[in-house]
Amino acid sequence: GGPCRLAWWKLIRAGIMMEWKIRQAARRAPAWFAVMKEMATIHTFDSLQDLTPTELLDRLDQLDHRFRGRDVTFAIVAGVSQGLQALRFLMKRWMGPDWHALLNTALQRLGNVVSARQVLWLAGLAENAREEPKAEAFLVAEPWAPEQFRVKLAGTRFLQEFGVYLAEYGHRAIGESDLMAPRFNEYPEYLLGVVRSHLQGRCGQSVKEVLRQQESARERALLQVHRTLGWRLPQRATFAWWYRRLCHYLALREANRHHLMHFSAAVRHLTLLLGEKWSAAGILESKDDVFFLTAEEMWSVGAGSARDWKNLVVARRAERARNAEQVVPDLLSPAREVPQGDDNSVMTSNLWHGIPISAGFVEGPVCIVLSPADAMKMKQDHILVMPVIDPGMAPLLGLAAGLVVEMGGTLSHGAIIVREYGLPAVANVRQVTGLLKDGDRVAVDATAGTVRRLHAS
Template identity: 25%
Template sequence: MTGALDQAVAGLGDPSLAIKLMGGLGDIASAAPNEAMWKLGRLVREDDELTAEFDKGIDGLEDRLRTGSSKSAAEFITRFDEFLYEFGSRSTEEWSAAPKTWETHRRIPLGMIDRMRLQDESKAPSVQADRLRREREELTKQIRSRLAGNAEALAQLEAVLRSAELYSRSREQGKTNTIRVLHEARLPIWELGLRYTKKGVLGRPEDISMLLESELDSFIENPQSFVPVIAERWEWYDALDELEPPFFIDGEIPPVTTWQKKKDPDLEPAGAGTVLHGLGACAGTATGIARIITDPEDAPDLEPGEILVAPLTDPGWTPIFTSAEAVVVNVGSPMSHAAIVSRELGIPCVLGVRGATKKIKDGAKLTVDGAAGTVTVH
């Protein structure tokens, strides 16, 4: 898609045009939670009692608000429950058998709301969306004018613009619809895990994810018989989780015994003056402090003005984008989730920076150029 758009505007002398023409499309399903979270963050920011509760920390926050007697706490909980009903299926590992969804692991969205409440009003998703839409429409008008004398080039531009718009929206909506259906199937299994945790059979609700769906009936009949099975499977799971899965397009998967450990220092940290290269996903330049986040549960570590550096992203990461000055991701493509959402929010983004989470030191000062696809370490 971006290749076709690059080709359509190739003769205009600006390699960043394709990226800019796909910004601020609107109606992107995976970006919708941002606006809802932003409003919850404003509710907290404008209320002294809610601010005081959030200032105490995320641990125990929901319990404090649900048991509190203030009207502001009750209003927040009502609106938070509405948010969970609409967007609770989202998570950061939506391909997982038992992902940490916002509905089952509410500390995660509360942490994201906590970051949003600290942001200046200029970071509001609606403000950014309006700006990006105006800029895209003006740029499109200028390009149409420049191609007015070339009917074939103009027709190609119109066709590709429409295709990019439809693809971006349908990709994110299709994923959203699928996840909602999966969530409804996962919730009863999660509830089963909760109940057997309360009975003392399981150590935590997540233990239920170590069973096959075909084993659930047998588990209910004789739960104790599956305790050693679950323990053994967790042992394998934890061992595999320490490894870095290789990315490949074609061919055979390398043997697991050859995979590197995620924490292995296989890449030298980038020194001052180093320029890392990737794929520009959203135009714009930003300078700030790098914050390495490998798990969105660590979102409260991200301070206003910092640059998010992540291994990869899924829709559950999206609200963190709003709190970041720019985004750098180890893997991704121009039409991946991170790219589409960053363009919708107007946040400079560079994808496909191999080993970024290892090469970039937490706390390093960076400049991210989303048009050029570069990350400069200062």
């Protein structure tokens, strides 16, 4: 027989419990976010220098214990998923086949998505630099020497504002879920490179104009919903309630991610200091080697274990390099056979289908970004093509005219950011980073969910 069905009263109880968890997460979130931010403030490199390895390990355990007891991630994600499913169910019936594009547009420019603010902030920094000759001259100079920025930009308004930006977003990173990934405040040259690309491109719309356009598009989408529903007041009230709820939890999802990275930064600081002390003692070759040890192994090192840790790290670095060369399948099965399914993306040699995650239409040249190093070649008004939307790549979105990714969905962090910024984007276009090349000219229809190659490079 099929799977066992729950009794109706168990389903009702489960629904009530889920709703309670979702609402509780929203109430607890602000206080928990403040705690995570404080973790990064307390656990800085300078403040931890005098601690012994055992004390550093104790601090890591304390952070882990606090995190496990208060994390609200899954409840917030449930709130987002619930809101989207409810609106999908309702709008399909009320709005017809155009419901998806309409909802994507209605979710633009919510104004409270913290991860999207960094995109606009960097664009604003570029505008400010254009008005300050000393800053502009440094940022467009050849050869480019970003490591000298603190000296060359001393006394400028730009440097002061850039410092404020780093104080807010310096704990973010490319590939930020990986503790090994350097944070922006450790490598600010990447962000300066984005500002430089803004300055080297054409002087387009101001940040204020972009915001006005996004707000106007959102208002038109909501007006269209209201016109379609007409005087059906119960439907209008139902839509308004679920729409407000979805917007609230989308913003919470990004705020949670933003503050989780404060927690991650604190853990990274503690871990790197352990690596620094153990490499100075000759136990490890370099401080970054500590990232190749498990938590249990780190305690063994702290306890004085005589194991050959250097050789263990060498073996694991080699394993990581081998794994990096593997093409990971979208699906895994117990039989170790990858289910192929229907390929819904490859239609012809020059036309691919995916999932529209942010409405709009744009044409432009392609820029393939597969690694952090590739990010430096991104130019203004190019179509950014990536395997996934890494939230740490958000600064690049201010340069992009559109976005195409191989994997992603409506609720992903990247999707929330691109919608907030109003960037046409299509996800789940399989193998697109291998099908397109830098310089190919494509048309991205993020309403229909298609990507068409117009000219090959």
